[in-house]
Structures are given as structure tokens and as C-alpha cells.
Amino acid sequence: MNSALLMLVDGRFPAGGHTNSAGVEAAVRIGDIGDGATLERYLLGRLATTGVVDAAFSAHVAGLVAPSIADLELVDAEYSARVPSPRLREASHKFGRQLLRAGRGIWASPTLDAIDARDRATHQAVVLGALCAAAGASPADAALLAFHHLSAAVTSAAIRLLGLDPMEAAAIQARAGHRADRWAADADQWVRSTPAQLPACGGSLTEILAEDHGRWDARLFVA
Known part of the structure; x- marks a missing residue:
């Protein structure tokens, strides 16, 4: 860990994370989340499913050595295959673009160059792994950072949507961190692992709620 890498942990890093509730907004609406206990259950479920997928892809990319554009196309396609919801894929690409734009102003690497040279957006988890490597982080650091981003998105959204006590939210995030x-x-x-061998443990309700959330007339979060 170094001081530059800590910027990627900071919620103020201009990568659009404040617009991502990680499905909390939709879950609150259907009554799946209503207090600290249900939030913790939701967070642990997300970490064990989509969180593991994100962490695996970020770690994998952080461990690549001078990947080609074709290599990154394959990784990105495998990630897409694990996200059935078109709206979630679109959101992931949007956050990936924002993260790449912010990160390229600080770090440089052949992997980031290859991502930037693609003719389409790259998923957030893939970009995060490349930025971690450029910042001198290990694949394990990249995995932990991916888990942290998900946990922070879930708990901060709950504070905004439910008025949850920030101290309680922090304790929930810390307990979940032990699992991560x-x-x-x-x-x-x-x-x-090859990209095809990486975890594929998504959640069907996450995908369904994301499609419904995208059709709302008014919402606070992109996803």
C-alpha cells in the first residue's frame, strides 16, 4: 500500500462512485432493506456474489503483464457474460470510463494504454485492476479494493436513503470486511486462472431489480 493507492480508496476520488448504490435503492423500494440488520444481510449477499466476481476480475487484471488489446477484450467479454442485465453492463461501462479518465491523469502503464486504445468502454472492475497495478498494488490489494468499493457503495447509499446512523453503517462495513x-x-x-475460469456467481434478483430500477421516472442513483 502507498499514498497514491489510497486515493483509490477515498470516496472523493472523481470516479462517479457516489452515483452507485449497488442495488440498494431498488432493494429499499421493495422492502428488502429497511434497517441495519437487513442492510448487513444484503451487503454480505452482494459481497459473496457480485463482489467476488468484481474482486476476481480486478485481481486478475492487476496480475497481467503487458496485456494486449485482444487480451483485455477477452477479459471484458468474460465479465459481460457474468452480468445478464443490460442496464448493469451499461452502468459498469459508464463507471469504468469515469474511473479510467480520473486514473489516467495520475498513473500510466501499458495496460492502461491498451484499455484507452479500445474502441469501446471497459468494465469498472477491469479498469480498477489496471489502475491498482499502475499504482504499485498487488492483485490481493486490487481484490480488497474492489470489495471495499462495493461495501462503501452499499453502506453510503443506505445512509442517504434510510437515514441510517453512520456509526452503525461503519460497523456493518467493518464486519463484512472480515469476510472480504x-x-x-x-x-x-x-x-x-484464465478469464473463463474466474468466478461467475452473480445474483438473479440483483439483475432483475437493476432492470426495474432503470425504468423509474425518478431515482437518486445510476444503479
Whole structure:
């Protein structure tokens, strides 16, 4: 860990994270989240499913050595295959563009050059892995950062939508972090895996709610 990498942890980093509720806005509307206990249940479920996918892809990309554009196309396509919801894929690409734009002003690497040279947007988890590597982070660091981004999105959205006590939200995030630490220990295995072998443990309700959320006339968050 270094001081530059800490910028990627900071919620003030201009990558659009404040517009992502990680599905919390839709879950609150259907009554799936209403207090600290249900928020914690939701967060643990997201970390174990889409969180593991994001962490695996970020760790994998962080471990690549001078990947070609074709290599990154394959990784990005495999990530897309794990996200059935068109709206979630669109949101991930949007956040990826914002993250790349912000990160390229600070870090440089052949992997970031290859991502920037693509003729289409790249998923957020892929960009995050490349930025972590450029900042000198390990694949395990990249996995932990991916988990952190998801946890922060979930808890901060709950504070805004439910008026949840920030102290309670922080405690929930810390407890969930112990689970994330254990999952991130698989980072070396994810680096050695091919893109097709990376985890594919999404959540069907997450995808369904994302499609419904995208049709709302008024909402606070992109996703």
C-alpha cells in the first residue's frame, strides 16, 4: 500500500462512485432493506456474489503483464457474460470510463494504454485492476479494493436513503470486511486462472431489480 493507492480508496476520488448504490435503492423500494440488520444481510449477499466476481476480475487484471488489446477484450467479454442485465453492463461501462479518465491523469502503464486504445468502454472492475497495478498494488490489494468499493457503495447509499446512523453503517462495513479479507486470499489463484475460469456467481434478483430500477421516472442513483 502507498499514498497514491489510497486515493483509490477515498470516496472523493472523481470516479462517479457516489452515483452507485449497488442495488440498494431498488432493494429499499421493495422492502428488502429497511434497517441495519437487513442492510448487513444484503451487503454480505452482494459481497459473496457480485463482489467476488468484481474482486476476481480486478485481481486478475492487476496480475497481467503487458496485456494486449485482444487480451483485455477477452477479459471484458468474460465479465459481460457474468452480468445478464443490460442496464448493469451499461452502468459498469459508464463507471469504468469515469474511473479510467480520473486514473489516467495520475498513473500510466501499458495496460492502461491498451484499455484507452479500445474502441469501446471497459468494465469498472477491469479498469480498477489496471489502475491498482499502475499504482504499485498487488492483485490481493486490487481484490480488497474492489470489495471495499462495493461495501462503501452499499453502506453510503443506505445512509442517504434510510437515514441510517453512520456509526452503525461503519460497523456493518467493518464486519463484512472480515469476510472480504478471506475471499481476497484467493487473489493469487485468480491471477493464474484464465478469464473463463474466474468466478461467475452473480445474483438473479440483483439483475432483475437493476432492470426495474432503470425504468423509474425518478431515482437518486445510476444503479
